[in-house]
Amino acid sequence: MSDTPRKRSLETGRRYPGSTLFGLLCGTATVLCVTALVGLLATVVAEGAPWLSTTLLTSFSSRKPELAGILGSLMGSLWLISITTLICVPIGVGAAIYLEEYAANSWWKRLVQLNIANLAGVPSIVYGILGLGLFVRTLGLGRSVLAGALTLALVVLPIVILAAQEALRAVPPSIRQASYALGATRWQTVWRQVLPAALPGVMTGVILAIARALGEAAPLVAVGAATYVAFVPYSVHDEFSALPLQIFDWASRPQEEFHGLASAAILVLLVVLVMLNAGAVYVRLKYGRRIKW
């Protein structure tokens, strides 16, 4: 090696400013993002924490801040997401299975696919107007839990379908081939192999869609949901309120106390959302771990 004419040291002392700068920029973006989120959360906690009490959870809304609670709207929201789930899961997953497993790759399928992707981007207030016209008026459901849940189901259906399709597509074709080669029918292949393998992904999509439904206020305003109810809905035909509506109502009142109440309600909403997301993570960990392709 001594005959090498020119020796280049590894210690060049060179710097790469472009690379460093890019790293810094990306880091800044992250910090900004987290700061905004933490700031928002801190404000809400600071304002809302004093108002968190059993009264908040066990009473209905009231004109007197110290007596006001979210029982009606919390229960309304739980009713809504339960029924929305019941409606959108079978329809959404069914549509996804049809599109992924049954439909031939025709122009018709591509058209449907394109429209579902577009529907996922339609503002939710538009669905609210549709719900008002179709469910509340034409079908005569009135301003009921059912009308609200159907409207929310419309909002989240494209999301459920797209997520379920994604999950189904992630199941390797070799699994389907193995099943067909063993003399399984299409139904057996989908039901016994593809769907179980896609379940974690489907569930994650469903739970995220439900979380979206839980946070929606605009379509519920459009279908005429109440901001003040003094009862818990007992059937799908009852009138209802929902947490986002309650929060909107309180936040728009002039009294400081109601702003605190709104923050407290936001905290409750966030807790429910975090629980749903934790559910999604749990499902993925529990069922996803067994499947590694």
Place this chain on the structure above:
Amino acid sequence: MVTHGAERSISLADTPPRRVATTDPRQTRMTETTAASRTETAGPLRSIRPPAFDSARPARSADELAGAAAKIAVSDLNFFYGANQALHDIKLAIPERCVTAFIGPSGCGKSTFLRCLNRMNDMIDDARVEGEILLDGESLRGPRVDVVELRKRVGMVFQKSNPFPKSIFENIAYGPRVAGERNKARLYEIAERCLQHAALWDEVKDRLEDSALALSGGQQQRLCIARALATDPEVLLMDEPASALDPASTARIEDLIFELKDKYTIVIVTHNMQQAARVSDQTAFFFQGVLVEAGATNEIFTNPAKKQTEDYITGRFG
């Protein structure tokens, strides 16, 4: 037993005028040992590497081959992917309880042809098949054919092992289950028999409930073979079953194929000519969608009738 018709059906398809090795009566009677010794003496073919015939595993002699009934008979088979023709006028008989190997360079259509035999190509959009495929004399392409029933009788093992993400037992039980078997004890019986048949039982008998994905690559492929056996097929199609495996696992799979041929008709696609020479009784050479030559493996490897075949098996191309 030796009928003229059976002999002809094994012969190649693309150019009828030229007689191939198997239809020559002198060569038909040639045994394995004479075939092996021929390689050393044959003048014009001296450049051929002698394939590694294993004397412990006698291949079916050309006589036996010719005498075997055709389990699957294919005639005038054309296959199209859209406007692209992938197979041209394939004519081939696959003898019962023998191993037939399809060899040829990548993209020559051998896998496509294999998949025609249990209609796995049905699932490909704009694939089109013409011609006749008979399983025990019955067309498997008719409009009233039950594909589900066909696939129970013609099982398949894929190139990449594809166990279901379930337990070892559930993998084996799946075939019988979809066929309607619910009795757990009987399913266990089937699992034990098939795993033993696939030479996997001793390795997994204590962990049937473990995930199949925890097995090694070679074990997974043997599990896939066991799974294919569980539906009690008559024909076993194997699409390069050992191409992703290490030599030791490959050897086990080859042993297995050899044992299975007493009970099943086996068709194997392989890139590995040594493997074709080791395990098969009949070899069919495909090139660019055409079945160039088919005949007793010993013949194809020692005395190919076609220049293309000779060039391929001697490694001049492919």
